[in-house]
Amino acid sequence: MADLEGLMQRYRSLVPGIMESVLAGKRLLVVTHIDADGLCSGSAVFSALKRRGANVTVRTVPDLDPKTITELASQRHDFYIFVDLASTLVAELEAALGGRYLVIDHHEISEADIGNQSVVNAWAFGYDGGREACSSTMAYFFAAALDPANSDLSTLAVVGALADRQESGPGRSLTGLNRSAMEVAQKKGLLMVSKDLMFTGRETRPVHESVALTSTPFLKGLTGSKDATLALLHNSGLELKEGGAWRTISSLGDDEKRKLTEAIAEALGSEPGATEALAGLFGEVYTFRFEDPFTPLRDAREFGTLLNSCGRMGLAGIGISVCLGDRSAALKEAMRNLSDYRSGINRALDAVTSDASRVEPHGRLVLVNGEGVVDERLLGPVISILTGSPAYKDKVVVGRATSRGNDLKISSRVGDLYEGAVDLGSVMREAAAEVGGVGGGHAMAAGAKIPASRADAFSKSVADRVSG
Ligand SMILES: [Mn+2]
Secondary structure, eight states, X not given: OOOHHHHHHHHHHHHHHHHHHHHTTOEEEEEEESSHHHHHHHHHHHHHHHHTTOEEEEEEESOOOHHHHHHHHHTOOSEEEXXXXXXXXXXXXXXXXXXXXXXXXXXXXXXXXHTOTTEEEGGGGTOOTTTTOOHHHHHHHHHHHHOGGGGGGHHHHHHHHHHTTOOOBTTTBOOHHHHHHHHHHHHTTSEEEEEEEOOTTTTTSOHHHHHHHOTTTTOTTTTTOHHHHHHHHHHHTOOOEETTEEOOGGGSOHHHHHHHHHHHHHHHTXXXXXXXXXXXXXXXXXXXXXXXXXXXXXXXXXXXXXXXXXXXXXXXXXXXXHHTTOOSHHHHHHHHHHHHHHHHHHHHHHHHHTOGGGEEEETTEEEEEOTTTSOGGGXXXXXXXXXXXXXXXXXXXXXXXXOSTTEEEEEEEEOTTOOSOOOHHHHHHHHHHHTTOEEEEOSSEEEEEEEGGGHHHHHHHHHHHHHO
């Protein structure tokens, strides 16, 4: 049973101890993950503490492992707050830090650790941490317990939840605890929630670019191809410019939007999955009222993409600055990075989809070989986009890319229409361990790192586990 009141009570019970440290001038460290949910949640916790006058710093890590914990412990901060991380490493934290830490997270946690007084996990309060409560939302409610005036930080919860793909309600809407945070942002007048066409860049990009940028759903022949999209829309008779300037999707009237979807429907024709792709174009759209309409921050999903691209390309600090309100230098840098990131993904997608030898179907499993052509930092998004495409929506997709030191990076996703049960987190953990690597993650999305020399054994093990 979802228990928001229980969660708030829990947070409120922690406030006196935290405020005591703050007032004593203790040095606090917030440690968070580099993905968008991590950046939003780390920023929310950092802001909330800073606003109460804390001596606090925030640090991002690509992964938390025992070695990183030892290193963090050696820096001798007085108190550590881990967000979007650490639920599987509670014993290690206890050993390294004694009681001087707090974990705020939504990843699955063992029965043994769920009652630990230093851990606040979504699952302990009746929320499905994979669908209804991201770390940013958990962090927002922590901030709200620290001071109700932190309600503005609810916007970060919305960004983190969408970026973590927790859009589990009808029309890709937010549910559960995420929705509670969303409603705060809405009531504060910061967020508009509407039902509309969900193209990427709907407020910021020319119509044809917006369609070409959209990869969820994957529009075969249009996603990634501005030219093909422009040709299609010219033929549809849609007015693409107004007074010499390109129009955006949000500026189209209802009739024009209908015309646009009809043109796309025609282009997709009888492609398998076309109907689902079209249905996936309508849904709940989240718009921040006070963000510049010509930046990716205006649309909450794009805000998340911007942050994810920062994290992946080694610019987590820039992402945090944007979360904390920088709308000048950091935003500019983040936007430049996003555009490089997008073209890198398109090139990588092209490289794997135009070479049949790189895509190996094994029944309901598809192995994608990105060695030498997919930057390891872009493997995750490339595999996500492929898994969302009509051809692989009912498959498990496992991709690999060259990594440093003779390793391979592995990234895997379960398609939305996959029939049957698979827990990729354990598949990756077990198959990687068998070949001397490490792996893990969520049921629907997981990853691993393995020695390159064991690629075949690993693939075979994954195939046995997925089909077995
Ligand atoms: Mn997360």
